[in-house]
Amino acid sequence: AQRVTQPEKLLSVFKGAPVELKCNYSYSGSPELFWYVQYSRQRLQLLLRHISRESIKGFTADLNKGETSFHLKKPFAQEEDSAMYYCALSRYSSASKIIFGSGTRLSIRP
Amino acid sequence: DVKVTQSSRYLVKRTGEKVFLECVQDMDHENMFWYRQDPGLGLRLIYFSYDVKMKEKGDIPEGYSVSREKKERFSLILESASTNQTSMYLCASSLSAGGEQYFGPGTRLTVT
Numbered sequence: 001a002q003r004v005t006q007p008e009k010l011l012s013v014f015k016g017a018p019v020e021l022k023c024n025y026s027y028s029g030s031p032e033l034f035w036y037v038q039y040s041r042q043r044l045q046l047l048l049r050h051i052s053r054e055s056i057k058g059f060t061a062d063l064n065k066g067e068t069s070f071h072l073k074k075p076f077a078q079e080e081d082s083a084m085y086y087c088a089l090s091r092y093s094s095a096s097k098i099i100f101g102s103g104t105r106l107s108i109r110p
Numbered sequence: 111d112v113k114v115t116q117s118s119r120y121l122v123k124r125t126g127e128k129v130f131l132e133c134v135q136d137m138d139h140e141n142m143f144w145y146r147q148d149p150g151l152g153l154r155l156i157y158f159s160y161d162v163k164m165k166e167k168g169d170i171p172e173g174y175s176v177s178r179e180k181k182e183r184f185s186l187i188l189e190s191a192s193t194n195q196t197s198m199y200l201c202a203s204s205l206s207a208g209g210e211q212y213f214g215p216g217t218r219l220t221v222t
Contacts, residue, residue, distance in 0.1 A: 009150060097207060
């Protein structure tokens with residue numbers, strides 16, 4: 001069965017420190033992975049997707065098929081990064097839905 | 111810009127009432143979704159629709175039904191609201207089923 005696991009419910013780091021939000025998935029085929037973010041009092045929105053290989057707001061995420069991981073990283077945290085982050089997976093060549101992880105709340109301390 | 115709107119931001123209903131949550135998108139997307147968002151549980155898919163009048167059950171469809179009579183509108187129906195359906199409900203749409211989803215602002219439903 002496909003599953004997305006985010007082991008940390010809450011991650012608290014100091015401003016300027018590196019950030020890594022963990023995401024592991026289980027899927028035997030070729031997945032497409034996403035990170036979505038929800039800032040306070042804003043709607044959930046796409047942050048980045050692995051096929052675009054972009055850096056958005058200083059965040060990057062690399063798909064590691066060997067470890068079945070898609071961790072989100074940022075070298076220097078900023079206070080405005082405080083938000084709820086969801087990792088998500090969809091299957092290629094399928095009309096199926098996206099599967100979301102349970103989310104990690106990132107809190108940046110000044 | 112894709113716009114997904116939901117009929118109410120906050121809703122308070124009594125146990126046993128029939129509840130309608132409406133969602134409208136303006137980008138001609140084929141696919142629409144209803145989720146509930148609960149702390150520690152993330153987003154759980156209730157139902158989705160890949161075309162007008164077409165629907166599929168998600169992970170937690172019990173106690174819910176949906177209606178999609180027009181492409182732009184997807185309604186979630188709680189046939190007989192119960193207190194365990196108190197939650198934040200999010201609607202989303204996408205051009206392709208596995209592609210980027212665009213979310214509405216959410217409806218916080220309280221069932222007393």
